[in-house]
Amino acid sequence: MVRVGQFLLIGRAIVVLQLIPGILGWGKEGHYATCKIAEGLLSEDALDAVKGYLPDSAESDLAALCSWPDEIRHDFHWHWTGPLHYVDTPDFRCNYDYCRDCHDSYGHKDRCVTGAINNYTMQLLSAGHAAMGYNLTEALLFLSHFIGDVHQPLHVGFTGDAGGNTVVVRWYRRKTNLHHVWDNMIIESALKTFYSSNLSNMIQTIQKKISDSWSNDISSWANCSSNDTVCPDPYASESIHLACKFAYRNATPGTTLGDDYFLSRLPVVEKRLAQGGVRLAATLNRIFSSQPSIAQE
Ligand SMILES: [Zn+2]
Numbered sequence: 001m002v003r004v005g006q007f008l009l010i011g012r013a014i015v016v017l018q019l020i021p022g023i024l025g026w027g028k029e030g031h032y033a034t035c036k037i038a039e040g041l042l043s044e045d046a047l048d049a050v051k052g053y054l055p056d057s058a059e060s061d062l063a064a065l066c067s068w069p070d071e072i073r074h075d076f077h078w079h080w081t082g083p084l085h086y087v088d089t090p091d092f093r094c095n096y097d098y099c100r101d102c103h104d105s106y107g108h109k110d111r112c113v114t115g116a117i118n119n120y121t122m123q124l125l126s127a128g129h130a131a132m133g134y135n136l137t138e139a140l141l142f143l144s145h146f147i148g149d150v151h152q153p154l155h156v157g158f159t160g161d162a163g164g165n166t167v168v169v170r171w172y173r174r175k176t177n178l179h180h181v182w183d184n185m186i187i188e189s190a191l192k193t194f195y196s197s198n199l200s201n202m203i204q205t206i207q208k209k210i211s212d213s214w215s216n217d218i219s220s221w222a223n224c225s226s227n228d229t230v231c232p233d234p235y236a237s238e239s240i241h242l243a244c245k246f247a248y249r250n251a252t253p254g255t256t257l258g259d260d261y262f263l264s265r266l267p268v269v270e271k272r273l274a275q276g277g278v279r280l281a282a283t284l285n286r287i288f289s290s291q292p293s294i295a296q297e
């Protein structure tokens, strides 16, 4: 009996974990925005390559499929991709270290968001080596999604509260958790309050800031040190710093978050969406500019 009881308990714990909302990444709007911003910054070569890998259903629009990894994550066949959406760091340390932190809950190395970004970049770079057998449509969609996720500060949050998922707070009157606030609620409230509930308006405003007030920062956002094709580690470090400075601050369990929190955090969210878009474009531009010479081999 004891054994059966324990088994049921474990089974129930797993079900509860799967039902926690918002464990997946920026919500649909955040991922759409990141990919839409990236699309506008792609080189001709990268745009051609991206269109070539997209299924017809996407109608040549990468943004339309950027939430696909969230949609399939609960399918049995794709269950293994769950830990690839985030990386957990030690509680209250406010820093990130690939070797220390990039593993799943079983301790398997490289199974975290930064490891996944490296892996899917490598797969796309291998295009032309037909023997590799990678599905490059999937690689493109995972890479585009995970570069968005690593910019959501609480996707590089504390292990003990599952990146804010177990921190129960109120968003105005609604009971939710801190992770969900950062995936969805800040963006949803911004859409209602400032953008007539129109996501295109919000994206255009962010694009305008990229070409105006942030224009001097774009090259430092886009570049990787030591000329790497992709460099997710500094993005993860930025995220955990922002998580400590803005997400966790004044948001202890039971807090009601309202105007003060919303208005001071929205600029952080908008900048992270911008950086995610700029860096996704820069990464795809680098991947697909080196393609021809590889394809000739
Ligand atoms: Zn995700």
Ligand SMILES: [Zn+2]
Pocket (backbone or CB within 6 Å): 022, 023, 024, 025, 026, 152, 155, 179, 183
């Ligand atoms: Zn999330």
